[in-house]
Amino acid sequence: MAAAFRSSQQVLLLRSLVWPGVLDSGSTCCRCPLGAKRYLLTENIMKLKEFQHKKVAVACNLPGTKGMCFLAETYLRNLEEKLTQNKLILKEELRTLLHLCESRDDMELAKNVIYRYHAENRNMTVGEYKFGPLFMRLCYELDLEESAVELIKDQHLRGFFSDCTSFNILMDTLFIKGKYKSALEVMIEMKNQDVKFSKDTYVLAFAVCYKLNSPESFKICTTLREEALIKGEVLSRRASCFAVALALNQNQPAKALSIFSQIMKPESIICTNLNIMIHVQSNMLKALIEILKDATEGNLSRFVKKHVFSEEVLVKVREKVKHVPALLAKFDELYGKLHVNGQVTTYSLDALLCHTPRDVKSHMGLLNKRTVSRRTFQPLSQSLWAE
Numbered sequence: 001m002a003a004a005f006r007s008s009q010q011v012l013l014l015r016s017l018v019w020p021g022v023l024d025s026g027s028t029c030c031r032c033p034l035g036a037k038r039y040l041l042t043e044n045i046m047k048l049k050e051f052q053h054k055k056v057a058v059a060c061n062l063p064g065t066k067g068m069c070f071l072a073e074t075y076l077r078n079l080e081e082k083l084t085q086n087k088l089i090l091k092e093e094l095r096t097l098l099h100l101c102e103s104r105d106d107m108e109l110a111k112n113v114i115y116r117y118h119a120e121n122r123n124m125t126v127g128e129y130k131f132g133p134l135f136m137r138l139c140y141e142l143d144l145e146e147s148a149v150e151l152i153k154d155q156h157l158r159g160f161f162s163d164c165t166s167f168n169i170l171m172d173t174l175f176i177k178g179k180y181k182s183a184l185e186v187m188i189e190m191k192n193q194d195v196k197f198s199k200d201t202y203v204l205a206f207a208v209c210y211k212l213n214s215p216e217s218f219k220i221c222t223t224l225r226e227e228a229l230i231k232g233e234v235l236s237r238r239a240s241c242f243a244v245a246l247a248l249n250q251n252q253p254a255k256a257l258s259i260f261s262q263i264m265k266p267e268s269i270i271c272t273n274l275n276i277m278i279h280v281q282s283n284m285l286k287a288l289i290e291i292l293k294d295a296t297e298g299n300l301s302r303f304v305k306k307h308v309f310s311e312e313v314l315v316k317v318r319e320k321v322k323h324v325p326a327l328l329a330k331f332d333e334l335y336g337k338l339h340v341n342g343q344v345t346t347y348s349l350d351a352l353l354c355h356t357p358r359d360v361k362s363h364m365g366l367l368n369k370r371t372v373s374r375r376t377f378q379p380l381s382q383s384l385w386a387e
Helices: 002-018 048-060 067-084 091-099 104-124 132-142 144-154 164-176 180-192 200-211 213-228 239-251 253-260 267-279 283-296 311-321 325-340 349-353 380-386
Strands: none
Touching: 002 091, 002 104, 067 104, 091 104, 091 132, 104 132, 104 144, 104 180, 132 144, 132 164, 132 267, 132 311, 144 164, 144 180, 164 200, 164 380, 200 213, 213 239, 239 253, 239 267, 239 349, 253 267, 267 283, 267 311, 267 349, 283 311, 283 325, 311 325
């Protein structure tokens, strides 16, 4: 009874320290999860908070009455002994291990256990628990992306990282660190392993190509996009925006316009500014002035979303029209109105492109939750008419 009470106290104390996802600097527990950051992927893909909370729960549920740090160290030592004794590694043991790792030494043990586990279970992966995303979240948190690249390319682990989420998380991690060539290699490895691309994969791939900004990366981006369209894939607006931006950076305004024209609902702030840049590079200056004029003279009600322009983009517009006095005078007038209306942002086009979007929660689940009337046991739509 007393042991149970002490255990519950430990859980409450640990939760109070780490539940927000960031370890208090004064805490002495070495195994509490640290806060982590995101970049291109949303939280519902990364699931870092969920991962950190699970780490707390796993540490709290270790059998024993001593401190959780001691219990975790004991668990890792016991698993290391199982490796040396060539004993079978169980699924739950690997899952627990990945939730207890907090250092590079722990990760070395984890890698050895992964190799052993995969060797024992390589023919039983269909329908099994996917360890890949869990391992990638751990590498993301511990800044061990190089180890992740090494493992995801290892031929001995073919099949262990069989899901697109593992590759996406690793690419995002490398993108944050500015390791764009490594991120591109991971994408190519994903393609070589015949792992199906998700809509997030295309966002990451096009973003990496955009950052590399070379003729080679432009060719890769174009090829991936064409292959996706041939397969009937629906590319997201965000992925297409990166492709447009890359085409502009490679001085291919015609290609940029072609891609832009296929974007559904191009009303976002990114699309607005990319459209301006397409007009700048295509020397469509009169049409460009008309776009700015419409933006200033449209419905300026606070209930209507206004077009917002990047200061960086407007500077490039002015540079383009400065040799045409009539257009320059009109632009300066419109520029002043845009500022007065609050339609100018200091964010660069690059910052707008790389901004992490908010998660979009669907409400369809609430609508589809109950389809049968509790009173008549008829389909809900029919019973509503009857009532």
